[in-house]
Amino acid sequence: MRKVVNFSAGPGVLPEEVLFQAQAEMLNWHETGMSIMELGHREAEFKQVAQQSEADLRELLSIPSHYHILFLAGGATAQFSMIPLNLLKENKHADYVETGVWSRKAISEAKRYGNINIAARTVTEKGLICIPPQEAWALNLDAEYVHYTPNETIDGVEFNWVPKTQGIPLIADMSSNILSKPINVTDYDMIYASAQKNIGQAGITVVIIRDELVKDPLPYTPGLFSYQAQVENHSLYNTPPTYSWYISGLVFSWMKRQGGVAVFAEHNQRKAKKLYDCIDSHADFYINQVHPDCRSQMNVPFNLKNQELTSMFLTEATQAGLANLRGHRLVGGIRASIYNAMPEEGVDLLVNFMRDFVRRHG
Amino acid sequence: MRKVVNFSAGPGVLPEEVLFQAQAEMLNWHETGMSIMELGHREAEFKQVAQQSEADLRELLSIPSHYHILFLAGGATAQFSMIPLNLLKENKHADYVETGVWSRKAISEAKRYGNINIAARTVTEKGLICIPPQEAWALNLDAEYVHYTPNETIDGVEFNWVPKTQGIPLIADMSSNILSKPINVTDYDMIYASAQKNIGQAGITVVIIRDELVKDPLPYTPGLFSYQAQVENHSLYNTPPTYSWYISGLVFSWMKRQGGVAVFAEHNQRKAKKLYDCIDSHADFYINQVHPDCRSQMNVPFNLKNQELTSMFLTEATQAGLANLRGHRLVGGIRASIYNAMPEEGVDLLVNFMRDFVRRHG
Numbered sequence: 001m002r003k004v005v006n007f008s009a010g011p012g013v014l015p016e017e018v019l020f021q022a023q024a025e026m027l028n029w030h031e032t033g034m035s036i037m038e039l040g041h042r043e044a045e046f047k048q049v050a051q052q053s054e055a056d057l058r059e060l061l062s063i064p065s066h067y068h069i070l071f072l073a074g075g076a077t078a079q080f081s082m083i084p085l086n087l088l089k090e091n092k093h094a095d096y097v098e099t100g101v102w103s104r105k106a107i108s109e110a111k112r113y114g115n116i117n118i119a120a121r122t123v124t125e126k127g128l129i130c131i132p133p134q135e136a137w138a139l140n141l142d143a144e145y146v147h148y149t150p151n152e153t154i155d156g157v158e159f160n161w162v163p164k165t166q167g168i169p170l171i172a173d174m175s176s177n178i179l180s181k182p183i184n185v186t187d188y189d190m191i192y193a194s195a196q197k198n199i200g201q202a203g204i205t206v207v208i209i210r211d212e213l214v215k216d217p218l219p220y221t222p223g224l225f226s227y228q229a230q231v232e233n234h235s236l237y238n239t240p241p242t243y244s245w246y247i248s249g250l251v252f253s254w255m256k257r258q259g260g261v262a263v264f265a266e267h268n269q270r271k272a273k274k275l276y277d278c279i280d281s282h283a284d285f286y287i288n289q290v291h292p293d294c295r296s297q298m299n300v301p302f303n304l305k306n307q308e309l310t311s312m313f314l315t316e317a318t319q320a321g322l323a324n325l326r327g328h329r330l331v332g333g334i335r336a337s338i339y340n341a342m343p344e345e346g347v348d349l350l351v352n353f354m355r356d357f358v359r360r361h362g
Numbered sequence: 363m364r365k366v367v368n369f370s371a372g373p374g375v376l377p378e379e380v381l382f383q384a385q386a387e388m389l390n391w392h393e394t395g396m397s398i399m400e401l402g403h404r405e406a407e408f409k410q411v412a413q414q415s416e417a418d419l420r421e422l423l424s425i426p427s428h429y430h431i432l433f434l435a436g437g438a439t440a441q442f443s444m445i446p447l448n449l450l451k452e453n454k455h456a457d458y459v460e461t462g463v464w465s466r467k468a469i470s471e472a473k474r475y476g477n478i479n480i481a482a483r484t485v486t487e488k489g490l491i492c493i494p495p496q497e498a499w500a501l502n503l504d505a506e507y508v509h510y511t512p513n514e515t516i517d518g519v520e521f522n523w524v525p526k527t528q529g530i531p532l533i534a535d536m537s538s539n540i541l542s543k544p545i546n547v548t549d550y551d552m553i554y555a556s557a558q559k560n561i562g563q564a565g566i567t568v569v570i571i572r573d574e575l576v577k578d579p580l581p582y583t584p585g586l587f588s589y590q591a592q593v594e595n596h597s598l599y600n601t602p603p604t605y606s607w608y609i610s611g612l613v614f615s616w617m618k619r620q621g622g623v624a625v626f627a628e629h630n631q632r633k634a635k636k637l638y639d640c641i642d643s644h645a646d647f648y649i650n651q652v653h654p655d656c657r658s659q660m661n662v663p664f665n666l667k668n669q670e671l672t673s674m675f676l677t678e679a680t681q682a683g684l685a686n687l688r689g690h691r692l693v694g695g696i697r698a699s700i701y702n703a704m705p706e707e708g709v710d711l712l713v714n715f716m717r718d719f720v721r722r723h724g
Contacts, residue, residue, distance in 0.1 A: 004395030008402050011604055016389070019397055023388035027381050033366030033683070035381055037563040037609070040370050040686060073435045073565065074586060077600035081584030109585050196601055201399040203435065203565045203603030220582045222443030223471050224436060238439035239558055241565030241603055242373055247399070321395070324402060 005346035008324035011196040053249030080109035100152030151177035158296035181265035203244035367708035370686035415611030442471035462514030513539035520658035543627035565606035
């Protein structure tokens with residue numbers, strides 16, 4: 001394992017094997033004598049990268065052929081705009097579920113373009129954040145889609161069930177948990193995910209969209225932001241972020257070699273359980289404020305009793321080679337992001353450090 | 363020099379020294395034990411990359427402090443939308459100059475948002491493409507800006523003068539010739555350039571914008587597409603393409619080590635002269651259709667007498683290690699892109715090959 005364990009929430013840790021491959025191929029991709037980043041996006045070499053990465057992702061998530069896969073620039077934030085611009089048509093109504101910082105950002109952007117109904121929002125019961133059950137949701141049956149965030153990186157809140165939306169298209173921002181466990185793609189009408197957590201490096205976003213949803217966008221939509229134009233051009237409406245796309249392909253291929261998504265799901269469950277068990281066994285010292293039913297398997301936030309202890313924790317962790325554990329600037333505290341590329345040994349080191357820290361400062 | 367000489371129009375050749383550095387730092391950036399692509403965009407490490415790259419670009423082009431420098435996602439195509447979305451205000455009039463494929467794309471996108479006047483367009487005189495002189499331009503004095511494309515990569519047409527726009531803000535798409543020669547930034551109100559030619563890898567776009575131009579965008583502008591929001595957030599409105607930004611920084615630093623833009627200008631002039639001299643000395647065999655006053659120093663397109671010769675040229679060139687010389691799919695023929703990172707020896711090899719090809723097939 002590498003010397004430094006990187007718990008960054010994103011851009012986050014990548015598989016060492018992928019980095020070694022990128023390093024080895026840097027100046028000479030597949031005996032071309034050139035770097036893949038020096039090759040035109042319409043040349044046969046890059047097409048090979050693009051097609052293979054799409055095929056591998058399709059295989060990893062068993063994506064049926066009536067779903068398009070796009071690789072787009074601009075991050076999930078671009079999707080916050082593209083979704084209403086492309087999917088609001090008739091009455092401009094959409095439903096959003098508010099479960100944390102990222103869903104709030106999506107909502108705030110959608111409000112530029114339509115009438116947004118908050119179908120449900122997290123509540124705090126006995127000091128714990130809970131996702132309201134489906135029967136408590138107030139869906140607007142006139143909505144053109146329902147948008148939700150299966151995993152909230154900052155708040156550490158994750159759905160362990162898929163909403164049922166009575167025929168209204170369901171859109172999921174899986175930026176921080178895509179490929180972490182098997183999903184049934186047909187439960188969704190659109191899935192999107194920025195790459196910098198489980199897919200690769202920042203700069204590219206994967207969109208998986210059912211063909212019937214791809215239609216003319218609103219008239220003032222930037223050309224680049226039309227799903228239709230992107231589908232017609234196989235994500236080459238303009239020059240895509242080719243190197244980010246290439247790194248995504250290396251990650252997909254690495255995941256296949258490891259045995260696919262089910263293997264990662266098992267691995268991820270074990271890692272998360274170890275961390276939450278450690279937190280719960282020191283519940284007077286480490287505080288996680290999320291109900292066990294919706295604790296994130298990817299991002300584990302927790303607080304210590306005061307700022308002094310938090311700072312000490314961060315300093316000592318860094319010295320111990322446990323990097324980037326500082327919580328998001330909006331919420332503070334500690335956050336351990338344990339994406340697919342985080343080895344279980346990394347979590348073991350963190351758990352040992354946490355136990356030791358309690359002994360010394362508890 | 364590397365074994366393969368890469369004449370790709372973009373994504374194009376990068377300096378070998380930059381690729382070696384990126385390769386060396388791939389798994390361990392500045393003794394952090396992590397790749398720069400694994401580090402958060404708000405962490406001190408990435409901020410160092412961002413600030414240094416901005417400072418180096420400011421130095422290379424002598425950019426005054428009342429111009430902001432942004433590093434944005436989406437390529438020049440995103441700018442085609444962002445410019446009208448941010449700069450059209452009162453009367454929604456803008457002037458565009460049409461000199462080739464890329465200016466036409468910018469025009470077509472701007473027409474979604476405003477009334478676009480074509481202030482000038484290239485003409486063909488005696489078989490040669492010419493840029494009309496300033497006195498022949500029909501500027502609309504009510505325009506909120508004038509947009510032009512100093513270098514057209516596909517057509518091989520480059521301005522060797524800067525338009526005077528009678529106080530109307532001047533915007534230049536320098537995607538394919540930024541940093542190729544010294545410019546006076548204050549001749550422009552905004553300059554933008556996608557990275558994949560002279561700056562770095564695809565996925566990031568540099569915007570240099572005078573502070574007075576940064577204002578509230580049109581109401582339906584995606585949040586990500588607001589210059590104001592990007593200025594306020596130092597290009598970190600959302601996660602930027604961090605690795606593409608890092609590669610840009612390595613290129614800027616390499617340019618400084620080589621002696622700066624003036625050194626490249628000399629180098630580029632010499633390279634272009636060698637190629638055009640070769641074409642002109644075989645004018646019955648190689649045909650460049652651009653007036654000598656506006657021949658591009660970056661992209662040298664030429665035709666052979668027929669498709670058979672063109673195909674033979676491309677096949678033999680590839681065999682000789684001269685790669686990616688095929689002209690753009692819209693125009694065919696041959697195109698040699700000779701950006702900053704193209705060594706003069708690469709051009710010498712191409713010129714020798716061209717002479718030899720005439721001897722064998724002329």
